[in-house]
Amino acid sequence: MDYKTSEPIVGPRGEDTLPASAAAAVKIVIVGGFGVGKTTMVGSVSEIRPLTTEETMTQAGVGVDDIAGVERKTETTVAMDFGRISLNEQLVLYLFGTPGQERFWFLWNGLFEGALGAVVLIDTRRLEVSFDVLGRLEERGVPFVVAINAFPGAPVHPVGRLRAALDLPDSVPLVDCDARDRASSRDTLLSLVRYLQHLTTATPETP
Numbered sequence: 001m002d003y004k005t006s007e008p009i010v011g012p013r014g015e016d017t018l019p020a021s022a023a024a025a026v027k028i029v030i031v032g033g034f035g036v037g038k039t040t041m042v043g044s045v046s047e048i049r050p051l052t053t054e055e056t057m058t059q060a061g062v063g064v065d066d067i068a069g070v071e072r073k074t075e076t077t078v079a080m081d082f083g084r085i086s087l088n089e090q091l092v093l094y095l096f097g098t099p100g101q102e103r104f105w106f107l108w109n110g111l112f113e114g115a116l117g118a119v120v121l122i123d124t125r126r127l128e129v130s131f132d133v134l135g136r137l138e139e140r141g142v143p144f145v146v147a148i149n150a151f152p153g154a155p156v157h158p159v160g161r162l163r164a165a166l167d168l169p170d171s172v173p174l175v176d177c178d179a180r181d182r183a184s185s186r187d188t189l190l191s192l193v194r195y196l197q198h199l200t201t202a203t204p205e206t207p
Contacts, residue, residue: 024090024091024092025092025093025094026091026092026093026094026116026193027093027094027096027114027115027116028093028094028095028096028115028116028117028118028119028189028192029095029096029097029098029111029112029115029117029118029119029142030042030081030095030096030097030098030118030119030121031097031098031118031119031120031121031133031137031144032098032120032121032122032123032129032130032133032149033122033123033126033129033130033132033133034129035123035126035129036121036122036123036126036129036130036149037121037123037149037151037179037180038081038097038098038121038179039052039081039097040179040180041097041119041121041149041177041179041185041188042081042082042083042095042097043081043083044179044180044181044182044185045083045085045095045182045185045186045189046083046084046085046095047083047084047085047086048083048084050081050082050083051080051081051082051083052081052082080096080097080098080099080111081095081096081097082094082095082096082097083095083097085186085189087186087189087190087193091193093189093193095189096111096115098111112140112142115142116143116196117142117143117144117145117192117193117195117196118137118142118143118144118145118192119144119145119147119188119189119192120133120134120137120144120145120146120147121147121149121177121179122146122147122148122149122166123149123151123154124148124151124154124155124156124157124162125151125153125154125155127165127166130166131166134146134166134167134168143192143195143196143199144172144192145172145173145174145175145188145191145192145195146166146168146172146173146174146175147175147176147177147179147188147191148162148174148175148176148177149177149178149179150176150177150178150179150180150184159174162174172195173191173192173195175187175188175191
């Protein structure tokens with residue numbers, strides 16, 4: 001039987017096509033507490049139209065989600081954000097942003113599968129929302145860098161004091177980032193890639 005359709009078959013948009021020169025693709029996860037800028041970062045740096053799963057916050061979250069410090073936030077990621085960026089002609093990063101509310105953290109298992117590393121976004125106005133996130137990454141053994149997202153009026157802490165508050169080892173990179181800015185977000189991802197390269201080439205210490 002000959003099936004015909006009046007609708008043309010549409011493939012991926014030209015700008016979404018993977019560059020022919022790409023030789024390696026790496027999966028990176030963007031994590032952090034509720035409202036720290038994960039969706040913003042993926043959207044600002046992605047070279048393709050990002051996939052988001054943001055939904056309007058409703059009364060159902062009252063008393064469940066901690067919105068202290070982000071009371072003006074009206075939407076939240078309920079599954080993931082997805083984007084892509086080519087760092088050079090050969091290396092492509094696939095970016096997966098995680099949901100921030102703890103009640104959606106069960107989705108992390110799938111998002112972290114096959115990931116080589118993570119960027120942890122933090123808000124210095126609400127450091128406490130990052131503690132459990134960092135703990136979960138350490139339990140998983142996932143290499144990560146910590147990026148201090150720039151928020152208006154956010155307090156600036158000395159690096160040493162910030163590391164102590166986050167219980168962050170000196171070996172883990174701590175960088176400044178403006179998730180709204182493409183160049184700044186790209187630099188943060190480059191910091192993670194360099195860190196991953198360092199880990200793969202570092203000589204293990206002799207016991």
